[in-house]
Amino acid sequence: MVVVILGVMTIAFFISRVIPANPVAAMLPPQAPPEAIEKAEKKWGLDKPIHMQYVAFITKLFQGDLGTSIRTRRPVLDDLRRTLPATIELTIVSLVFGVGIGLPLGIISAVRNGKISDHLSRIFAIMGLSMPAFWTGILLLLVFYYTLGLLPGPGQLPAYMTRPPRITGLITLDSALAGNWAAFWSGVRHLILPAFTLGWLSTAAITRIARSSMLDVMNENYIQTARMKGLRESTVLLKHGLKNALIPTITVIGLRIASLLEGAVLTETVFSWPGLGRYSTNSFLAVDFPAVVGAAMVFAFLYSFSNLIVDLIYAYLDPRIRYS
Amino acid sequence: MKKLSFVLVLSLLIFGLIGFSSFAKTPKDNLIIGMDTSIIVDLDPARSYELVTNLVIEQLYDGLVDFEGGEDAFKTIEPGLAKTWDVSDDGLTWTFHLRKGAKFHSGNEVTAEDVVYSFTRALELDFAPIWMLNQFVPSPDNIEKVDEYTVSITTNTKLPERLMAAIMGVQGIGFVVDKEVVESHATEEDPWAYDWLQRNDAGSGPFELVEWSKNERVVMKAFEGYWEGAPELNKLTMLSMPERTSQKFSLSKGDVDMAWDLLPNQVEDFRGREGFEIIEQPAWDITYLAMNIGQEPFDNVKVRKAIKYAINYEAIIDGIMDGAATPGQSFVPFGMAGYLDKIMYEQDLDKAKELLEEAGYPDGFEAQLLCQPTSPRKEIATQIQQDLRGIGISANIKQVVASQMYETYRAQEHEMIVAGWGVDYADAQSLTMPFAHCRTASDDAAVQQLAWRNMAVNPELTDLVEEANKEMNSEKRLEMFKEIQERVMDWGPFAIMFYPLNQVIIKDNVKNLKLPPNDSYLEFFDVYKTS
Numbered sequence: 001m002v003v004v005i006l007g008v009m010t011i012a013f014f015i016s017r018v019i020p021a022n023p024v025a026a027m028l029p030p031q032a033p034p035e036a037i038e039k040a041e042k043k044w045g046l047d048k049p050i051h052m053q054y055v056a057f058i059t060k061l062f063q064g065d066l067g068t069s070i071r072t073r074r075p076v077l078d079d080l081r082r083t084l085p086a087t088i089e090l091t092i093v094s095l096v097f098g099v100g101i102g103l104p105l106g107i108i109s110a111v112r113n114g115k116i117s118d119h120l121s122r123i124f125a126i127m128g129l130s131m132p133a134f135w136t137g138i139l140l141l142l143v144f145y146y147t148l149g150l151l152p153g154p155g156q157l158p159a160y161m162t163r164p165p166r167i168t169g170l171i172t173l174d175s176a177l178a179g180n181w182a183a184f185w186s187g188v189r190h191l192i193l194p195a196f197t198l199g200w201l202s203t204a205a206i207t208r209i210a211r212s213s214m215l216d217v218m219n220e221n222y223i224q225t226a227r228m229k230g231l232r233e234s235t236v237l238l239k240h241g242l243k244n245a246l247i248p249t250i251t252v253i254g255l256r257i258a259s260l261l262e263g264a265v266l267t268e269t270v271f272s273w274p275g276l277g278r279y280s281t282n283s284f285l286a287v288d289f290p291a292v293v294g295a296a297m298v299f300a301f302l303y304s305f306s307n308l309i310v311d312l313i314y315a316y317l318d319p320r321i322r323y324s
Numbered sequence: 325m326k327k328l329s330f331v332l333v334l335s336l337l338i339f340g341l342i343g344f345s346s347f348a349k350t351p352k353d354n355l356i357i358g359m360d361t362s363i364i365v366d367l368d369p370a371r372s373y374e375l376v377t378n379l380v381i382e383q384l385y386d387g388l389v390d391f392e393g394g395e396d397a398f399k400t401i402e403p404g405l406a407k408t409w410d411v412s413d414d415g416l417t418w419t420f421h422l423r424k425g426a427k428f429h430s431g432n433e434v435t436a437e438d439v440v441y442s443f444t445r446a447l448e449l450d451f452a453p454i455w456m457l458n459q460f461v462p463s464p465d466n467i468e469k470v471d472e473y474t475v476s477i478t479t480n481t482k483l484p485e486r487l488m489a490a491i492m493g494v495q496g497i498g499f500v501v502d503k504e505v506v507e508s509h510a511t512e513e514d515p516w517a518y519d520w521l522q523r524n525d526a527g528s529g530p531f532e533l534v535e536w537s538k539n540e541r542v543v544m545k546a547f548e549g550y551w552e553g554a555p556e557l558n559k560l561t562m563l564s565m566p567e568r569t570s571q572k573f574s575l576s577k578g579d580v581d582m583a584w585d586l587l588p589n590q591v592e593d594f595r596g597r598e599g600f601e602i603i604e605q606p607a608w609d610i611t612y613l614a615m616n617i618g619q620e621p622f623d624n625v626k627v628r629k630a631i632k633y634a635i636n637y638e639a640i641i642d643g644i645m646d647g648a649a650t651p652g653q654s655f656v657p658f659g660m661a662g663y664l665d666k667i668m669y670e671q672d673l674d675k676a677k678e679l680l681e682e683a684g685y686p687d688g689f690e691a692q693l694l695c696q697p698t699s700p701r702k703e704i705a706t707q708i709q710q711d712l713r714g715i716g717i718s719a720n721i722k723q724v725v726a727s728q729m730y731e732t733y734r735a736q737e738h739e740m741i742v743a744g745w746g747v748d749y750a751d752a753q754s755l756t757m758p759f760a761h762c763r764t765a766s767d768d769a770a771v772q773q774l775a776w777r778n779m780a781v782n783p784e785l786t787d788l789v790e791e792a793n794k795e796m797n798s799e800k801r802l803e804m805f806k807e808i809q810e811r812v813m814d815w816g817p818f819a820i821m822f823y824p825l826n827q828v829i830i831k832d833n834v835k836n837l838k839l840p841p842n843d844s845y846l847e848f849f850d851v852y853k854t855s
Contacts, residue, residue, distance in 0.1 A: 019728075037734070040452075072365050072538070073522065082538070138569050146573045153579050154570040159356040159541065159561050272565045274539040282362055287727045 001304045005297055012296035013057060016289045017050055057293075066297070067290035071283060076294035079279060084298060085169025086156065087275035090198060090267070091260045093191050097199025098206055098260075099253060105203070106210025106249070107242065113215065125207035128200035133263045137197045137270035144193060152190050154272035161186060194271040198263050202256040209252045213245040220244075247317055254310030258303045349578050352853050353558035355834065358571040359584030361564040362539055366522030369442075369499040371451040375746070378495040378844035380542055383560065385499035385527035388420050388439065388475075389489045391750060391845070398660070398750040398840070401489040405434055405500055405528065406475075415482035415796070418492075422473040426551040428502040429525065429532040436469040441503040443467045443477070445516050456748055457497050484796055486661070490751035495844060502526040530555040530849045539564050556836075556852035575600070575829060581853065582830045582837075587699075588646035591827045599832055605839040606650040607826040608657045608747040611701075613708060613819040618765060618779030619739050622691075625815055626683035631740075632669045632819045633676035634715045635708055641822050644703045649822035654809045655745075655759040657823045659841045662752035662805035668813050676715045688716025694732060695742040697723040704821070705742045733777055736765065745774065747842060752805045753793060759818065760808050761789045778817035785811055 041047050045056065060067060066076035105121040112118050128136075144151040156171050157163060164175040164183050172191065175183035217223065218241055226240045227233075264277035276298065283291035350356045363374045369381050390404035406420035426434040444464040446454060460479040461467065468476045479488070492498050501521070509520035525533035530552070531544035542562040548554045563580060565571045571583040572590050586594075594600045615622040615631065622628060641649045654664040680688065695705040702723055709719045719740065724732070732738050748754045758773030763786045765779040775782075785808065792804035812818065826843045833854045839846060 035455075039450075134567075138567075141570065141573055146576060149577065153574045153577060154565055154567070155563060156540070158579065159563050160351050160354055163537070270567045270570060272563070272567065272570055274537065274564065278362070278539060278566070285725060287725075 001301075001308070004304050005300045008300035009061070009293050009297050010054075012293045013054060013289070014050075016287065016292045017053065019287070066294045069283070069288055069291040069294075071286045071288040071291060076290050079291065080276070080294055080298055082169075083274060083276045083279040086171075086273055087261070087264050087268070087277055089170040089172065090191070090194055090264060090273060090275060091257070093195035094198035094260055095202065095253070095257065097196050098202030098256060101199070102203040102206030103210050103249070106207045107214055107237070109207065109211040110214035110218065110245075111237065118211075121207060122211075125204035127204075128202075129204035131200075133197055133201060133266040134270050136200060137194065137267055140193050140197055141270070151193055152186070154270070156190050156273065157183060157186055194267050194273055197270075198260055198267045201263050202253075202260060205252050205256055206249065210245065210249045213248045214241060217241050217245045243317060247314060250310055250313050250317070254306050257306040258299075261299055261302060349855075350581050351559075352855055354561060355557050355559070355582065355848065355851060355853060356561045356563060356580045357582045357584055358563050358565040358574050358580035360566045361542065361562055362566055364536075364538070364542070367525065367533070367536065368518055368522040369496045369501065369527075370446040370449045370516075370518070371453070371522070372496040373451075373453045375844045379846060380536075380544075380562070381499065381525075381527070382495055382529070382845060383531040383544055383848055384525045384529045384533055385501070386426075386434075386529050387493050387495075387498040387500065388422075389493040391489075391493055398490075398842075398845075401486070401493070404493065405439070411485070411488075416480075417476050417478045418488060419470065419474060419476045422475070423551065424473060426528055427549045428505065428528045429547055429549075430502055430505050431549065432502055432504050434500060434528050435472055436475045437472075438500050438503045439475045440464075440467050440469050441506075442500045443497075445501065445506070446497040449516050449518060453494075453497050453748075456491060456494055456754075460491060482794065482796060484798060484801060486798065487751045487753055490749040490754070494749040500528065502528070530847075531560055534559075552849065555849045557848060560848055575831070578831065581834050582828055584828055586827065586829060588648035588825075588827065591648065591829060592646065594829050601830050601832050601834075603828050603830060603837060603839045604648075605826045605841055605843070606658045606823050607843065608660060608841045609824055610655060610657055610745045611649075611704070611821050611824065612655075612743065612745070613821065614738075614741050614743065614774065614778050615817045615819075616736065616738050616740070616778050617781070617817050618736055621683065621685060621689055622739065622817070624683045626679045627685065628815075628817060630676040630679035630683065630715060631712065631717070633672045633679065634711045634717075635669070635819055635821070636671045636711050637669070637821055638671070640704055640707050644700050644707060645822065645824065648825040648827060650825065651821075652823050653813055653820045655755050655812060655818065655820060656752045656805060656809055657747065657841070660747070660750070660752060662802045662809075664806040664809040664813075666810065666813070668810075669819070671711070673714050680715055680717075685716075688712075688718065690718045690720065691739045693719040693721045693740045693742065694729055694738045695721065695723055696726055696729055701742050701744075708742065734772075736777055736779055750842070752802070756789045756792060756805060756808050760812050760816070761786050774818070775816070780817045782815070785815075 045053060057067065068074065069076050069079055072079055102125065105125060109118040109121050141153060145153045152158065161183055164171070164178040164180050167174050167177055171187040172184055175187055223236060223240055226236045261277070264275060265281050267273065268275045268277040269281070276295065280292070280295035283295060359376065361376055364377045364380065367377065367381055369385055372378055372381055387404045388406040390402045391398045392400045392402055405422055405426055407423040409418055409420045411418050422434065422436060422439070428434060443457070443461070444467065447458060447464050460481065460483060461477060462480055466478045470476050505526040506517045506521055509517040523536065530547055530550045532547045534545050535541065535543040541564060544560040546555045546558050565574065568585055568587055568590060571580070572586060572593070574580045575583040591602060594602055613635070615628055617623050637651060641647065641651055650658050651667065652658050653667055653669060656663045680686065693705055693709060695701045705721050709721055712719045733741055733743070745758065757771050758775065760775055761771045762775035762781050763769060763783055765776060765781050769776050788804065788808055792801055792808065795801040795804060826839055826841070828839060830837055835852055835854060836850045
């Protein structure tokens with residue numbers, strides 16, 4: 001895992017530095033005189049050869065210092081700490097949506113294979129995959145916020161509501177911990193549209209894999225045995241069928257986490273969500289090297305970490321798999 | 325039964341989440357603005373240069389002098405923290421007499437000590453915008469405390485009053501900070517407490533900073549002890565909304581009172597709509613096409629003129645800008661003293677072809693056209709490409725992000741470029757220098773701005789720019805500015821196309837909002853809401 005993260009950071013480091021763009025030029029206004037640019041380049045160490053920059057970067061990294069963002073002028077670590085919770089909150093809830101909708105749809109599709117509900121649920125899933133997140137987001141805002149007025153608009157909380165004191169950084173959790181139920185409720189409601197937008201993306205993949213593995217499993221001998229034992233159909237489906245069908249599904253869910261992070265970039269922009277997705281996009285556009293590398297590190301970590309979790313869940317679901 | 329209760333619980337939950345929602349109107353004493361605030365990186369006035377950051381610190385700080393706000397902004401100079409000022413007989417030393425009783429947010433009184441500290445701090449920190457000040461006030465030694473309420477500032481050259489006021493009244497480096505408060509946060513590594521001031525406020529402006537969460541919101545509250553009296557609004561909130569459609573929805577639903585960044589066609593949706601008002605003002609912002617005189621064939625003035633005649637300015641303003649722009653070809657924008665009201669070029673393809681033939685390019689040529697991949701710049705580039713095809717010139721558009729584009733531009737390596745320029749301070753001198761001052765195109769040029777980047781070397785014109793800088797007679801000075809503009813229009817590397825309209829949409833219960841041509845100078849002091 002450490003090797004993966006270090007590798008990703010090294011690649012991000014070199015890619016961000018060989019592209020022919022000058023972060024300093026992006027940061028200063030077009031009016032800035034050349035002396036100001038030269039001075040800024042010196043300050044950020046951009047006047048040194050690239051291998052020297054890399055050595056300095058790695059040395060600092062092992063001291064727990066990711067450098068200072070050229071754009072925000074704050075330590076990258078602080079920036080990440082500030083933006084990550086909002087993205088994690090969004091990703092977790094959207095994963096709940098993705099699984100909560102995708103899994104039942106997959107099961108229904110499998111059980112009613114070829115019937116109308118099978119087709120409908122597949123259409124719903126494919127729609128989620130085909131529509132770009134920014135479009136889905138704007139569409140949902142148009143319908144549920146602008147036209148129907150059922151759900152709140154962009155942002156994490158209404159403008160006039162004060163944020164709960166920062167403990168975890170997750171708005172809903174923080175307001176619950178502070179006992180501020182008005183903020184909690186509002187926070188939850190603000191989460192629905194962005195999380196659904198993001199979750200819909202995953203629904204398709206989860207539905208598909210749940211459906212096909214469910215179909216496979218239901219033809220197995222032990223299912224027929226279970227039925228012959230006279231067990232109730234729901235027990236057969238959920239206990240014998242689903243548990244075995246879950247293993248490939250979990251793999252896909254794990255992989256989806258990475259895609260959720262990708263989707264977060266667009267979703268966060270549409271919904272004014274102050275998360276890591278927006279932070280990294282803004283950093284990319286400004287060619288803010290230290291921030292780009294820092295964000296790459298977090299993405300690499302989350303990706304490896306979710307894979308690890310998936311492996312552990314395998315072991316739980318299938319006792320034959322054991323890690324030593 | 326079980327199934328029924330499950331459905332019941334589920335529907336209760338869903339209704340709980342969405343059904344009982346009520347949309348609270350924004351509170352009467354709190355003005356909420358939906359805008360893209362991602363550009364704000366810190367709030368230290370010594371560093372601030374961007375429009376949105378300046379808009380925030382405009383509310384938090386005061387300078388020595390001020391300008392009248394609103395549409396007629398910058399026409400008259402008004403007292404700020406300095407009540408009066410006078411100039412020595414040699415025209416070099418300006419003495420400012422501070423108003424007594426003006427207070428910082430901390431409760432400390434604004435004194436000469438703070439003024440000296442603020443300018444010294446800005447000069448020592450030496451951030452990008454400092455060139456505006458140190459071109460005339462090169463060192464902290466030029467700033468002196470005379471007594472508790474008097475400061476004298478010596479300039480290295482005689483300045484007309486207007487230019488002096490424009491520099492002293494510029495946002496950011498012209499603002500006065502609370503010496504005692506800032507110094508209390510200074511450390512050995514950070515003697516000017518930059519680390520602290522970039523996230524906090526130490527001003528004497530009508531609003532004080534309550535909260536700034538990056539990419540989320542900036543919240544300010546009224547400063548009760550403001551020297552002009554407390555502002556009408558109790559709170560001012562800028563909500564970060566990078567997506568324009570979200571701004572539009574939120575304004576329509578009443579979750580924000582004002583949308584800052586709507587596109588012209590989105591603005592049109594609100595025209596005539598009950599409950600909303602559109603506030604428009606030609607911006608001090610110039611959109612232009614530039615040709616690098618250092619590259620063939622743009623060294624030929626006839627080629628440059630041919631291109632200026634080939635552009636369909638009308639199509640750009642009506643078609644691409646949706647009419648939300650004021651046509652103009654002078655580099656001093658509409659509404660600024662010294663503006664030359666003249667349109668020299670209208671699309672005339674025959675004339676353009678003729679000029680091209682005279683220049684020795686009857687069949688045209690190929691050249692690269694650089695622009696940013698953002699609207700409306702890329703659409704403008706496409707229109708120009710199409711127009712130039714009409715006279716046989718094939719322009720290859722290269723879209724690159726700002727960082728890359730300015731790198732090329734500053735290295736004088738472009739051929740043609742579509743770009744923009746904002747006004748740094750409220751005097752036409754801030755435009756004659758970048759657009760017309762170029763004695764040499766080499767690295768030791770005194771001013772390395774737009775004329776230099778386009779290698780528009782013209783010693784005669786440069787002399788005229790310098791002469792105008794020294795001219796004390798205000799009328800004569802403005803005439804000289806106009807002459808410079810005319811010559812640049814005729815000979816220079818720029819085809820200036822328009823000045824965009826600043827457009828903001830407010831709910832009609834928001835009153836007294838006056839948009840200045842430099843919208844970061846918008847003051848919320850008098851703004852109030854009727855409900």
